[in-house]
Amino acid sequence: MSDEVEREFVVGSPLGMHARPAGRFVALVSGFESEISVGKNDEWVNGASVLSILSLAAAQGTPLRIRAVGTDAERAVSELGALVEADEEVPSGGGG
Amino acid sequence: MKIGVVIVTHYELGEQMLQALRSIITDAPEFYAVSITNQQSVDEMREAISKCLDQAEAGHGVLVLTDMFGGTPSNVALSFLGERELEVVTGVNLPMLIKLATLRNEKSLDDLASFIRDYGKRNISVASELVPERDT
Structure with missing residues (x-):
């Protein structure tokens, strides 16, 4: 059965959703069957x-x-x- | 992805871009980088590129990304056109590599070259136009 679930979360990283967490997010998305979208205010983007x-x-x-x-x-x-x-944790090498 | 990817750049730009790519997309497919330096002869450059083309070739051609049209890496890469099944796209950037590493649908070499050129252009931004005001 296909479900639709939507919830709000607050970005926790001091560097925001920068490249490395975005890469981890996409890797995680690829493991789910569901179609994932991410929204900020009224803007929605492809979670993959x-x-x-x-x-x-x-x-x-x-x-x-x-x-x-x-x-x-x-x-x-x-x-x-x-x-x-x-x-x-922010590594000494900075963001990504 | 069935199409191989080789980056040919001045010095180690390509190697460093691949390092950045792998820090973001940890399961990125294997791409290859060739560093072109002032100390190499043209034959040495061609040999280094040829070796990487061999490694990257998986039967459907190789997409060669170079740093700048008209530069030696581009010019030497272009010398393989007609000899091998490859396409050269100039002006490589990190968004292009991330996209190539995460592409889900297969494309032909020609289609992939056009697609990734357009994608690279689209991801050059004046950042303040995307983020007009700070959120925090």
């Missing part, structure tokens, strides 16, 4: 595209909505939301 996620320019504290449509929608939103909210 690193560059699309980066185009949202989501800094720390930004509310992002994650929408999943598919059989594993609930699990997808939970796992992807956890990644968005993760307050990742």
Whole structure:
């Protein structure tokens, strides 16, 4: 059965949703059957595209909505939301 | 992806771009980089590129990305046109590499070359026009 799940999460990383977390997000998305979209305000982008996620320019504290449509929608939103909210350690080499 | 990817650049630009790519897309497919330096003869450049083309070829041609049209890396890469099944796209940038590493649908070499040129252009931005005001 196909479900649609949408919830809001706040970006936890001090560097925002920069390239490396966006890359991890997309890698995680590819493991789900569901179609994933990410929204900021009224702008929605494809959750399977690193560059699309980066185009949202989501800094720390930004509310992002994650929408999943598919059989594993609930699990997808939970796992992807956890990644968005993760307050990742900033390596000495800076961002990415 | 069935089409191989080789980056040919001045010095180690390509190697460094691949390093950045792999830090973002940890399961990126294997792309190859050739560094062209002032110390190499043209024969040495061609040999280095040829070796990478051999490695990258998987039966459907190779997309060669160079840093700048008219530069030696581009000119030497272009000398393989007609000898091998390859297409050369100049002006490589990181968004192009990320896209190539995450492409899900197969394209022919010609289609891929046009697509990735357009994608690279589209992802050059005046950042302030995308982010008109700070959120925080």
